[in-house]
Amino acid sequence: xxxxxxxxxxxxxxxxxxxxxxxxxxxxxxxxxxxxxxxxxxxxxxxxxxxxxxxxxxxxxxxxxxxxxxxxxxxxxxxxxxxxxxxxxxxxxxxxxxxxxxxxxxxxxxxxxxxxxxxxxxxxxxxxxxxxxxxxxxxxxxxxxxxxxxxxxxxxxxxxxxxxxxxxxxxxxxxxxxxxxxxxxxxxxxxxxxxxxxxxxxxxxxxxxxxxxxxxxxxxxxxxxxxxxxxxxxxxxxxxxxxxxxxxxxxxxxxxxxxxxxxxxxxxxxxxxxxxxxxxxxxxxxxxxxxxxxxxxxxxxxxxxxxxxxxxxxxxxxxxxxxxxxxxxxxxxxxxxxxxxxxxxxxxxxxxxxxxxxxxxxxxxxxxxxxxxxxxxxxxxxxxxxxxxxxxxxxxxxxxxxxxxxxxxxxxxxxxxxxxxxxxxxxxxxxxxxxxxxxxxxxxxxxxxxxxxxxxxxxxxxxxxxxxxxxxxxxxxxxxxxxxxxxxxxxxxxxxxxxxxxxxxxxxxxxxxxxxxxxxxxxxxxxxxxxxxxxxxxxxxxxxxxxxxxxxxxxxxxxxxxxxxxxxxxxxxxxxxxxxxxxxxxxxxxxxxxxxxxxxxxxxxxxxxxxxxxxxxxxxxxxxxxxxxxxxxxxxxxxxxxxxxxxxxxxxxxxxxxxxxxxxxxxxxxxxxxxxxxxxxxxxxxxxxxxxxxxxxxxxxxxxxxxxxxxxxxxxxxxxxxxxxxxxxxxxxxxxxxxxxxxxxxxxxxxxxxxxxxxxxxxxxxxxxxxxxxxxxxxxxxxxxxxxxxxxxxxxxxxxxxxxxxxxxxxxxxxxxxxxxxxxxxxxxxxxxxxxxxxxxxxxxxxxxxxxxxxxxxxxxxxxxxxxxxxxxxxxxxxxxxxxxxxxxxxxxxxxxxxxxxxxxxxxxxxxxxxxxxxxxxxxxxxxxxxxxxxxxxxxxx
Numbered sequence: 001x002x003x004x005x006x007x008x009x010x011x012x013x014x015x016x017x018x019x020x021x022x023x024x025x026x027x028x029x030x031x032x033x034x035x036x037x038x039x040x041x042x043x044x045x046x047x048x049x050x051x052x053x054x055x056x057x058x059x060x061x062x063x064x065x066x067x068x069x070x071x072x073x074x075x076x077x078x079x080x081x082x083x084x085x086x087x088x089x090x091x092x093x094x095x096x097x098x099x100x101x102x103x104x105x106x107x108x109x110x111x112x113x114x115x116x117x118x119x120x121x122x123x124x125x126x127x128x129x130x131x132x133x134x135x136x137x138x139x140x141x142x143x144x145x146x147x148x149x150x151x152x153x154x155x156x157x158x159x160x161x162x163x164x165x166x167x168x169x170x171x172x173x174x175x176x177x178x179x180x181x182x183x184x185x186x187x188x189x190x191x192x193x194x195x196x197x198x199x200x201x202x203x204x205x206x207x208x209x210x211x212x213x214x215x216x217x218x219x220x221x222x223x224x225x226x227x228x229x230x231x232x233x234x235x236x237x238x239x240x241x242x243x244x245x246x247x248x249x250x251x252x253x254x255x256x257x258x259x260x261x262x263x264x265x266x267x268x269x270x271x272x273x274x275x276x277x278x279x280x281x282x283x284x285x286x287x288x289x290x291x292x293x294x295x296x297x298x299x300x301x302x303x304x305x306x307x308x309x310x311x312x313x314x315x316x317x318x319x320x321x322x323x324x325x326x327x328x329x330x331x332x333x334x335x336x337x338x339x340x341x342x343x344x345x346x347x348x349x350x351x352x353x354x355x356x357x358x359x360x361x362x363x364x365x366x367x368x369x370x371x372x373x374x375x376x377x378x379x380x381x382x383x384x385x386x387x388x389x390x391x392x393x394x395x396x397x398x399x400x401x402x403x404x405x406x407x408x409x410x411x412x413x414x415x416x417x418x419x420x421x422x423x424x425x426x427x428x429x430x431x432x433x434x435x436x437x438x439x440x441x442x443x444x445x446x447x448x449x450x451x452x453x454x455x456x457x458x459x460x461x462x463x464x465x466x467x468x469x470x471x472x473x474x475x476x477x478x479x480x481x482x483x484x485x486x487x488x489x490x491x492x493x494x495x496x497x498x499x500x501x502x503x504x505x506x507x508x509x510x511x512x513x514x515x516x517x518x519x520x521x522x523x524x525x526x527x528x529x530x531x532x533x534x535x536x537x538x539x540x541x542x543x544x545x546x547x548x549x550x551x552x553x554x555x556x557x558x559x560x561x562x563x564x565x566x567x568x569x570x571x572x573x574x575x576x577x578x579x580x581x582x583x584x585x586x587x588x589x590x591x592x593x594x595x596x597x598x599x600x601x602x603x604x605x606x607x608x609x610x611x612x613x614x615x616x617x618x619x620x621x622x623x624x625x626x627x628x629x630x631x632x633x634x635x636x637x638x639x640x641x642x643x644x645x646x647x648x649x650x651x652x653x654x655x656x657x658x659x660x661x662x663x664x665x666x667x668x669x670x671x672x673x674x675x676x677x678x679x680x681x682x683x684x685x686x687x688x689x690x691x692x693x694x695x696x697x698x699x700x701x702x703x704x705x706x707x708x709x710x711x712x713x714x715x716x717x718x719x720x721x722x723x724x725x726x727x728x729x730x731x732x733x734x735x736x737x738x739x740x741x742x743x744x745x746x747x748x749x750x751x752x753x754x755x756x757x758x759x760x761x762x763x764x765x766x767x768x769x770x771x772x773x774x775x776x777x778x779x780x781x782x783x784x785x786x787x788x789x790x791x792x793x794x795x796x797x798x799x800x801x802x803x804x805x806x807x808x809x810x811x812x813x814x815x816x817x818x819x820x821x822x823x824x825x826x827x828x829x830x831x832x833x834x835x836x837x838x839x840x841x842x843x844x845x846x847x848x849x850x851x852x853x854x855x856x857x858x859x860x861x862x863x864x865x866x867x868x869x870x871x872x873x874x875x876x877x878x879x880x881x882x883x884x885x886x887x888x889x890x891x892x893x894x895x896x897x898x899x900x901x902x903x904x905x906x907x908x909x910x911x912x913x914x915x916x917x918x919x920x921x922x923x924x925x926x927x928x929x930x931x932x933x934x935x936x937x938x939x940x941x942x
Contacts, residue, residue, distance in 0.1 A: 002040075002080070002081075002082040002083050002084075003037060003038055003039040003040065003082060003083060003084040003086070004039065004040050004042070004073055004082040004084070004085050004086070005030070005033045005037070005039040005040070005041045005042070005085070005086040005087075005088070006041075006042050006044070006069050006070065006073045006085075006086070006087050006088070007026045007027075007029055007030040007033070007041055007042070007043055007044070007055070007088045008026060008043075008044045008061060008066065008069075008087075008088065008089045008090070008091070009022040009023040009024070009025055009026025009027065009044075009055045009089075009090045009091065010022050010023070010045070010060070010061050010090070010091035010092070010106075010107065010108055011023045011057055011058065011091075012058055012059065012060050012108055013060075013092065013106065013108055013110065014060075014108060014109055014110075014111065015110065015111040015112070015113065016092050016106060016110060017092075019091065019092070019178075020178065020183075021090070021178045021179075021183060021184055021185045021188070022090035022091045022141075022185070023055045023056065023057045023090075024055075024183045024184060025090040025141060025184050025185055025188035026043070026055045026088065026090050027043075027054050027055040028184065028188070028192055029088050029139075029188065029191065029192065029195075030043055030054075030055065030088075032192060032195050032196070032237065033086065033195075033237070036195065036196070036197050036205075036237035036238060036239070037086070037195075037236060037237045038519060039084075039086065040554075042069060042072075042073075042554070042558070043055050044061045044065065044066065044069060045059025045060060045061050046059070046558070047059060048608060048609060048612040049340055049341075050272075050312070050338045050340070050401075050402060051270075051272070051312070051611075051612050052270070052271055052612070053612070060107075060108030060109070061107050061108050062107055062108060062109045063107045063109060063110070063116075063118055063119055065107075066105070066107055066118075066119050067119060067123075070087065070119075070124065070127060071127070072557065073085050073087060073133075074087075074127055074128060074131035074133055074136065075127065075130060075131055075132065081132050081133060082133055083133075083134060083135060084133070084134070084135040084136075084137065084234065085131070085133040085135070085136055085137070086137040086139070086236075087137065087138050087139065088139040088141075089105055089139070089140050089141065089142060090141040090142065090185065090188060091105065091106055091107075091142055092106035092110070092118075092142060092143065093105060093106060093140070093142030093143040093144040093145050093147075093176070094106050094110065094112060094117045094118060094143075094144065095144045095147060095172070096112075096117050101147070101172075102120065102121070102122060102147070103120075103121040103122075103144055103145070103147025103148060103172065104117035104118040104119060104120055104121065105118050105119040105121065105124075105140070105142065106118040106142075107119060121147055121148045124138075124148070125148070128164075134162055134163060135162070135163045135164070135231075135234050136162070136163070136164045136165075137164070137165045137166075137207075137234060137236070138164075138165070138166045138167070139167050139191065140167070140168045140169060141169040141176060141185055141187045141188050141191070142169060142170075142176055143170060143174070143175040143176050144170065144172050144173065144174070144175075145168035145169050145170055145172075145176065145226075147172040148166065148168055162231055163229075163230065163231030163232045163233075163234050164228075164229065164230055164231060164234075165207040165210075165227075165228075165229045165234050166226075166227070166228040166229070167191075167210075167211070167214065167225060167226070167227050168225060168226040168227075169185070169186075169187035169188075169223060169225055170187075170223040170224065170225070170226075171223075171224060171226060174222070174223050174224065175223065176223055177221070177222065177223060186218065186221055186223065187214070187218065187223070187225060189217075190213065190214045190217035190218050191210070191214055193213060193217060194209065194210040194211075194212075194213030194214050194217075195210065195236060195237050196237070197237045197238050197239045198239065199213075200213075203238055203239035204235060204237075204238040204239070205235070205236045205237040205238065206233045206234060206235050206236060207229045207233065207234045207236065208229075208233070210236060211227045211229070214227075215227070239260075239263050261484060261485065262484065262485070262486070262523065262530060262531050264484065265515060265518050265519075266280040266480035266481070266483060266484050266518075267280075267480060267511050267514040267515040267518055268313075268511060268515070269511055269512055269514075269515035270508065270511070270512060270613075270614060272310070272312035272313040272316060272317075273312075273313035273316060273317035274316055274317060275316050275317060275320050275321055275324075275336075277317055278317040278318070278321040279483060280317075280479070280480040280483055280484075281313060281317035281318060282475040282476050282478075282479030282480065283468055283472035283473065283475040283476040283479070284310065284313075284314055284318055284468075284472070287314065287318075287465060287466070288314065288318035288319065288322060289322075290463065291303065291314065291318065291319050291437075291463060292319060292322045292323065294463055295319065295323070295397060295435055295437055296323075296330070296435075298435070298461060299427055299430070299434070299435050299436065300427045300435075300436050300437075300438075300457060300461040301435075301436070301437050301438070301461055301463055302437075302438045302439075302440055302457075302458045302461050302462045302463065303315060303437065303438065303439050303440070303462075303463050303465060304440050304441070304442040304445065304458075304462050304463070304464050304465065305441070305442055305464060305465030305466075306441070306442055306443070306467075306617055306618055306619045307441050307443075307611045307617050307618040308507065308508040308611065308614055308617050308668075309465050309467065309507060309617075310465065310468075310507050310508075311401075311439050311441075311465055312338075312401055312402075312439060314465060315336065315399050315401055315437065315439055316336060316399075319399070319437065320334050320336060320397075320399065323397055330393055330394075330395055331390055331393055331394045331395070332394075332395055332396075332397050333386065333387055333390065333394060333395070333396045333397065334397050334399075335350040335351075335396065335397070335398050335399065336350075336399040336401065337349050337350045337398075337399070337400055337401070338400075338401040338402045338439075339400065339401070339402045339403060339405040339406060339419075340402070340405060341405070341410070341411075342415075343405065343406060343411070343415050343416070343419045344369055344372050344373070344415055344418065344419065345365070345369060347372060347379075347400070347419060347422070348365050348368035348369040348372055349365070350398055351364070351368040351371075351382045351385075351386055352364040352365055352368060368382060372418070372422065373418075375418060375421060375422065376421050376422050376424075376425035376426070379422035379425070379426060380425065380426060380429065380432050383396055383398075383426065383432055383433065383434045384432070384433065387433050387434075394433060395433050395434070395435055396433060396434045396435070397434075397435045397437065398434055398435070398436055398437070399437045399438075399439070400423070400436065400437070400438050400439070401438075401439035402439060403438050403439060403440040403444075404440060404441045404444040404447075406419055406420065407444055407447045407448070408604070409600075409601045409604070410601075417451075420451050420454050423436060423438070423454065424451075424453055424454045424457065427457055438458070440458070441618060442464065442618075442619065442663075443618040443619065443663025443664070443665075444663070445458060445459075445462075446663065468507055470497060470501055473497060473500060473501060473507070473510060474493065474497060476507070476510060476511075477493050477496060477497075477510070477514065478493065480514075481533065485530050486518075486521070486530050486531050486532070486533060487529070487530050487531070487532040487533070488532070488533040488534075489532075489533065489534050489535045491535050492517075492533060492534065492535040492538055495535060495538065495543075496510065496513065496514075496538070499543060499544045499671070500513075500544065508614040508668075509544060509547075509548075509614060509668060509669060512547060512551075512614065513538075513543075513544060513547055516541060516547060517533050517537060517538060517541075518533065520537040520540075520541060521533055521537070522534060522537070543671075544669060544671050545671045545674075545675040548615070548668070548669055548671055548672045548675075548676065549672070549675060549676050549677070551613050551614070551615060552613075552615055552672060552676050552678070552679075553678070555567075555609065555610070555613045555615065556678065559606070559609070562602070563602075563605075563606050563609075565598070566598050566602060566603055566606045567606050567610065568682060569593065569595075569598065569734070570593055570603070570606065570607065570610065570616070570665075571667070571679050571682070572679075572682055572683070572686065572690055573586070573588045573592060573593060574586055574587075574588060574616070574665065574666065574667040574673075575667075575673055575679070575683060575690075577683070577687060577690060577691055577694070583673050583674070583683060584670060584673070585666055585667050585670055585673065586666075587619065587664040587665065587666045588664060588665055589663065589664045589665075590603070590604075590663060590664075590665070591704075591736060591737065591738050592697055592701070592736050592738065593607075593665075593736065594736055594737050595733055595734065595735065595736055595737060596732070596733065596737060596740065597732070597733040598733070607665060614668055615667070615668050615672065616665055616666070616667060616668060617665070617666055617667075617668055618663060618664075618665050618666075619663070619664055619665075619666055689727075689731065689734070692723075692727055693727065693731070693734055693735065693739075696724050696727065696735060696739050696742075696743070697735070697736060697738075697739050699714075699716065699742065700736070700738050700739040700741075700742035700743075701738070702714065703715075703742050703745070704738055704742075708745070710749070712749070715745070715746045715749045715750075716743075716746045718750055721743070721746050721747065721750055724743055724746075725743060725747070728740070728743060900919045900920060900921050901919065901920065902917060902918070902919055903918045903919065903920050903929065904917075904918045905917045905918070908933075913935060914933055914934070914935055915933065915934045915935075916931060916932075916933055917931060917932045917933070917934065918930075918931050919931070919932060
């Protein structure tokens with residue numbers, strides 16, 4: 001039998017007065033329906049506190065959101081129709097007079113000034129007329145709620161096969177009031193009394209008994225409730241195990257005790273174990289004893305572990321009951337608080353008398369919070385005042401759970417620092433009689449970086465809660481069943497363990513399944529045999545697959561549109577598509593889930609809801625400590641600091657920094673991946689896109705892990721970068737902030753490489769041009785000057801005779817003419833120089849102005865030699881006209897075979913076709929110089 005309930009309590013309004021009681025009323029009704037009505041309750045507005053849903057004190061509910069929730073309740077989509085649907089509302093009720101009188105349930109965005117009153121009761125009536133739900137219950141606690149009954153005249157009445165119960169807190173012209181004696185309203189206080197099955201004879205509450213109770217308790221009130229029912233009896237609440245009203249004759253005491261015993265569920269479901277349920281807390285004996293020993297011997301112990309692993313149950317049902325046994329000489333005062341949205345108020349709860357109620361309790365809370373506002377000194381004073389009257393041996397064990405609440409973005413920085421300072425100071429001051437036990441999710445340890453002292457204490461005094469093994473999980477199933485005396489199928493235990501073992505959220509999922517199985521237990525009418533948990537019931541409910549799908553659907557439908565987009569991206573990121581058809585779990589870190597359009601606070605808020613529903617768990621991935629033990633250096637790498645010896649390696653390992661914890665998130669069970677229809681549809685339609693995105697994210701993560709190196713091995717090639725940028729433009733809201741930053745780095749690197757290649761293309765021709773210019777300049781500068789040139793003196797080992805002196809002519813040669821330029825006796829023989837002579841030629845016009853001293857010397861030498869020429873035997877040049885050559889006396893002529901060298905040359909000023917050469921000896925103490933002439937041959941002439 002499926003029973004659904006929608007419970008709404010609105011305190012906050014934008015344009016109407018703020019109320020105090022509705023949220024508290026709605027939460028009390030929701031818990032009553034969950035505990036005794038066996039209902040699946042949806043709360044509006046909902047908040048997650050201590051990993052449990054509750055009505056938000058400050059949240060709002062819009063008209064659209066309330067209409068959507070009512071449609072899901074009374075006209076659900078699909079074939080799964082609940083047997084009973086219950087709607088409870090507490091808040092403002094409005095009336096509108098516009099020709100006709102109409103009633104409304106005021107929502108948070110209601111604004112009568114502009115004609116918006118909230119949810120129309122006329123619309124609600126039409127919805128009920130079309131509802132396929134068989135049993136419908138409407139409970140309205142608001143002003144003018146009786147207007148709902150005025151519209152029932154148009155209702156043709158209950159159809160055949162349908163049952164209904166309608167209750168209103170006041171008539172259509174009356175107001176509904178809050179109670180002066182409690183935090184509830186007048187109507188809801190009477191309603192809660194009537195829904196309590198322990199106050200009803202027989203233990204079963206139906207519509208008739210509830211109407212009688214409410215009518216009796218409100219008889220003397222200003223407001224008078226209205227009731228309407230039709231059809232068969234509707235059972236609202238009952239004591240577990242009772243299926244029919246008790247007879248007039250009370251059952252035997254043993255039977256009543258058995259009913260109470262079998263009517264108690266030993267499995268808390270999604271809620272943690274309480275201290276009162278410690279006898280049903282199995283499977284954690286070893287870690288519980290370790291924790292007790294640590295707390296007794298140390299002034300600080302920090303219990304860390306993954307979300308959903310059972311830290312709160314360990315503290316409340318394991319640690320506190322064991323310390324309460326009072327073993328030893330120390331008197332332990334035990335206090336447990338769980339931090340919430342107001343950490344100072346939560347911490348002040350530890351210093352309030354547990355038995356105080358009403359005004360005394362409020363006064364104690366106010367005084368304690370005022371002390372905490374003073375900081376660490378006020379906190380220490382509260383501790384000393386609490387245990388000071390119990391003697392010197394007294395110690396306070398203060399358990400502060402949910403420390404991660406301090407690290408939420410919405411937490412005021414002043415409150416965060418104040419609480420951390422109080423805890424740190426209390427631990428560091430040894431004279432403070434307190435032993436602190438903190439509960440912290442392991443993935444939040446790295447978030448304590450802004451509090452280095454506190455983080456160091458956490459690291460030094462942490463106790464990690466391990467995952468449960470096979471035998472421990474088996475004990476959590478069998479132990480509570482045997483404690484209560486319930487029967488079970490052996491194959492059921494085996495099947496449960498096969499489905500749960502190795503799942504990240506194994507303990508939380510197991511408790512959810514066991515509670516659902518307990519609700520589906522088989523029992524005889526008179527309890528002749530204990531109730532029985534069967535494998536058939538587990539198969540009928542669909543196993544863990546059905547449970548996860550149901551919770552996932554409920555959670556997803558309760559999210560806003562933006563939150564649904566974030567949840568969809570989270571679930572896709574948690575799936576490893578791989579290369580084959582099998583999709584498996586994939587742990588991811590928070591930076592991969594944060595995008596430009598999905599900021600970190602919004603992602604964290606959705607993750608909190610998924611973890612509270614036990615669909616996602618948070619773990620801590622350990623990285624090994626880094627130590628330099630490399631003995632050989634590699635070119636391009638950092639030099640090795642260790643010598644490679646065993647002692648150095650041991651020293652490096654001992655001095656290595658402790659491992660750092662990186663938070664990552666994982667899906668609760670792979671059954672959710674394989675069987676949740678919504679996720680399967682997303683994987684089929686978006687699988688290729690996810691694979692391409694995963695490639696970019698993987699490269700970005702590797703680049704980040706290597707501390708963002710500027711090395712080509714970590715950047716995408718140009719082709720892959722273009723594909724990634726195209727994906728970024730097509731899906732701008734899918735890549736994480738890290739991936740976008742990585743693509744920017746790749747783009748900068750690609751542009752830088754392009755500029756370098758372009759620069760190289762420019763430098764190659766520029767270098768060639770520079771080389772050519774350098775060679776040309778060197779050649780130009782090294783060219784000899786024109787005109788009269790002095791021949792360089794050759795090196796000694798390269799001196800060779802430039803010519804041989806001719807011997808004096810003999811008588812036999814008297815008739816033969818001598819060579820050109822030769823004197824009569826010992827004259828140097830000259831030959832004609834061809835045009836291809838290696839002697840450089842002066843410029844054509846420079847011969848008339850070059851070497852004026854040489855010209856004067858040659859002129860004088862010609863005049864001195866003129867008599868010698870005329871006295872010769874009539875010899876005359878037979879070829880080209882050559883100026884006469886002077887002939888020195890034989891005593892002044894150089895001897896034969898002397899080494900001479902060309903000192904200078906010049907073109908004849910009178911005949912440019914004749915070259916005048918000056919030769920000097922180099923072997924005598926005083927060199928002897930003489931001249932010779934040579935005719936320049938024409939081209940083609942030898």
